[in-house]
Amino acid sequence: MKQISFIHAADLHLDSPMVGLKNLPAAILSRVRESTFAALKKLTAAAIDHNVDFVVVAGDLFDGEDRSLRAQSRFRNEMKKLLQKEIPVYIIHGNHDHLNGSWVHLDMPSNVHFFGSDVEMKVLHTKRGEKVHIYGFSYLQRHILEKRIDDYHKIEPADFHIGLLHGNEGGRTEHDNYAPFSIKDLMEKQFDYWALGHIHKRTILSENPPIIYPGNLQGRNRKEIGIKGCYHVCLNEVEANIKFIETSDVVWEEVSVDAASAHTFQEVLQLCQVTIERFRKTGRGTLLTLNLKNVHLEDSHEKKILDTELLDLLLDYENEEQSFVWIVDLLIQQNLEHDRKHLMNEADFYTELFAAIDNYQNVESAIAPLYEHHQSGRKYLKGLTESEQKELVEKAERLLIGLLYQ
Numbered sequence: 001m002k003q004i005s006f007i008h009a010a011d012l013h014l015d016s017p018m019v020g021l022k023n024l025p026a027a028i029l030s031r032v033r034e035s036t037f038a039a040l041k042k043l044t045a046a047a048i049d050h051n052v053d054f055v056v057v058a059g060d061l062f063d064g065e066d067r068s069l070r071a072q073s074r075f076r077n078e079m080k081k082l083l084q085k086e087i088p089v090y091i092i093h094g095n096h097d098h099l100n101g102s103w104v105h106l107d108m109p110s111n112v113h114f115f116g117s118d119v120e121m122k123v124l125h126t127k128r129g130e131k132v133h134i135y136g137f138s139y140l141q142r143h144i145l146e147k148r149i150d151d152y153h154k155i156e157p158a159d160f161h162i163g164l165l166h167g168n169e170g171g172r173t174e175h176d177n178y179a180p181f182s183i184k185d186l187m188e189k190q191f192d193y194w195a196l197g198h199i200h201k202r203t204i205l206s207e208n209p210p211i212i213y214p215g216n217l218q219g220r221n222r223k224e225i226g227i228k229g230c231y232h233v234c235l236n237e238v239e240a241n242i243k244f245i246e247t248s249d250v251v252w253e254e255v256s257v258d259a260a261s262a263h264t265f266q267e268v269l270q271l272c273q274v275t276i277e278r279f280r281k282t283g284r285g286t287l288l289t290l291n292l293k294n295v296h297l298e299d300s301h302e303k304k305i306l307d308t309e310l311l312d313l314l315l316d317y318e319n320e321e322q323s324f325v326w327i328v329d330l331l332i333q334q335n336l337e338h339d340r341k342h343l344m345n346e347a348d349f350y351t352e353l354f355a356a357i358d359n360y361q362n363v364e365s366a367i368a369p370l371y372e373h374h375q376s377g378r379k380y381l382k383g384l385t386e387s388e389q390k391e392l393v394e395k396a397e398r399l400l401i402g403l404l405y406q
Contacts, residue, residue, distance in 0.1 A: 001236050002130050002159045007047045007245075009230035010058035010166070010197030011216035012040060013096065015071035017063070018220060021328070025319035028326055031250060031285055036063075037074050038249035039218035043230055044078045046245045048085050050232050053126045055087060056134065058197030058214075059094025059166025065101025065142070072106040083111040090122060091115070093138035094166035094197055095178050100141045114138065115164070119151040123158075131157070135191070136164030139178075149181040152189055160235060163189065166197040169205060186211050192235055200224050202231075202244070210240045219252045222289055222328065227251060250285040260294035265302040265310075268295060272314055276325045283322065289329040306332060331395065360393060 014036050021029060047055050062071050079089060092115045093099055099117055108114075113122055117140035124132040135152050144167075154161055163186070167179030178198060183205050186194050194211040201224075202215030214231045216224065228248040234241040257275050262268045272290065279286045297303045311330045318324045344350045384392065 001238070003128075003234065003236035004054075004126060004130055004132060004160055005050060005052045005232070005234045006162075007043065007050070007052050007055040007230055008058070008193075008195045008212065008214050008233055009043055009055070009217055009247075010195070010214050011060045011094070011200055012036060012043075012057065013060055013063040013216060013218070013220060014040065014075060015063055015068045016218075016220045020221070024326065024328075027319055028285065028324060032287070035248070035250040035285075036218045036220075039228070039247040040075065040078055042245075042247040042249075043217060044081050046230070046232065046247075047082060047087055051085075052087060052232070053130075054124055054132070054134075055082065055089045056162065056164055056195045057089065057091040058136075058164050058195045059092050059139075060096040060197060060216075061091055061093065062097035064096060065098055065103070067097060067101065067103040069104055069106065072103075076106060076108055079109045079112050083109045086127070087111065088113060088124060090124075090134050090136070090164065092136040092164045092166055092197075095139050095142050095144065095176070098139035098142050119148065119153075121155050130159045132160045132162060133158040134162045134164065139166065143176075144179045145177065146179075147181060147185075148179045149185045149189075152191075154190055159237075160193070161191040163191045163194045164197075165194065168198055169196075183211060193233065193240065202229075204242075207240075210242060212242070214244075218248045218250070222252050222254065222287070225252045225254055248284075250287060251281075252287050252289075253279055254289040254291070255279070256291040256293055258294055259292050260296075262295070263297070264299075265297060265306060268292070268297070268306065269310065269313060272310070276314065276327075279325050280321075280323050285323065286325040287328045288325055289331070290327050291331045291333065293333045295332055333394075357393065 016036050018032050021032060024032065061075070082089060088111045090113050115122070115136040115138050117138055119135060119137040122134045124134060126132065133155055137148060137151070148167070149165065152163060165179065165181065167181055168177045170180055170182045187206065187209065192209055194209065196211065196213045199213040200216040201213070203213040205211040205213070210233070212231060214229070216228055217230060219225065219228050227246050229244055229246045232243045232245055255275060257271060259268055259271055262271050272292070275290065276288070279288055295306070297306060311327060314327055318326050344354065
């Protein structure tokens with residue numbers, strides 16, 4: 001029976017700047033900024049360990065159109081390892097690393113095959129003799145808004161047909177609607193496997209035929225939570241066997257903890273420490289957003305140190321840990337209603353203050369200068385959703401109440 005084995009990865013975003021993390025200790029910040037390269041090494045090791053026939057990368061190999069020399073050099077070194085094992089690699093470029101960028105070019109090993117801006121087919125003959133047709137195209141510029149799926153045409157004869165596509169499935173709104181397609185569009189092509197990229201959350205759109213987003217190889221911010229990785233795919237003439245392989249060296253996580261049962265600072269501290277240990281995994285770093293809900297301490301001194309010293313205690317010694325759990329955001333959701341009533345009973349000023357907070361509607365105008373910054377705002381920042389604006393106002397109110405109590 002004819003069969004093939006390959007690795008499907010996408011959205012490596014090599015050398016991602018990991019913006020917004022400058023307050024991390026130097027050792028952890030270095031680890032985070034190296035994490036995309038560490039994930040790449042795990043991908044290479046998995047391809048060798050599984051002795052795959054080939055590797056496909058479905059777009060956004062590099063994080064930016066300038067393709068840093070460091071990213072190209074690191075990638076080339078990993079590809080040389082695969083060359084030694086006679087494992088070819090097939091790559092399409094996506095919206096982040098489109099072909100119209102400007103960069104200093106480094107030649108890649110002979111086993112690396114890039115697709116051009118038009119949909120094309122490349123032929124692969126495995127060591128066992130199977131013939132595989134691999135189809136795909138690279139983005140010519142950053143914004144490809146038209147459908148490109150109509151340009152894919154199955155070409156016979158071949159034992160297996162694999163489609164590479166960096167684009168957005170029609171019903172999804174969390175990513176830009178580049179090279180849109182529907183599941184029906186892909187199924188009509190009668191390919192044996194669709195290797196998708198662009199969506200950073202791994203998703204299986206169809207099992208027969210497999211139509212799969214593997215997600216990105218390494219999470220880059222608090223919205224990309226959980227384990228990241230690639231898929232090892234084994235296809236034969238009857239079925240597909242698909243196994244997820246973890247590659248993320250640093251994992252973003254978020255957890256909410258109900259602290260209603262904690263009545264002292266010590267009890268809150270212990271509750272947080274137990275939660276942190278739940279997320280500690282050997283050999284892996286974790287960047288954790290910790291939401292403490294229903295926190296209410298009667299003692300005014302303990303209430304004060306909750307805001308000023310809890311985070312420092314939780315982070316103590318974490319920068320020395322190989323398997324660190326670093327809290328990047330500690331959200332202490334105290335009983336705002338209780339604190340509001342307490343302060344409003346003290347003076348009419350507080351009643352007017354909280355009324356102003358409730359009626360505040362100018363979040364977008366307040367943060368507008370950030371988007372006007374010529375170096376970072378326009379390039380890295382996206383507009384806030386309604387829920388994110390609400391969260392920002394609530395965080396500001398909690399900070400204000402903490403200062404008022406002091």
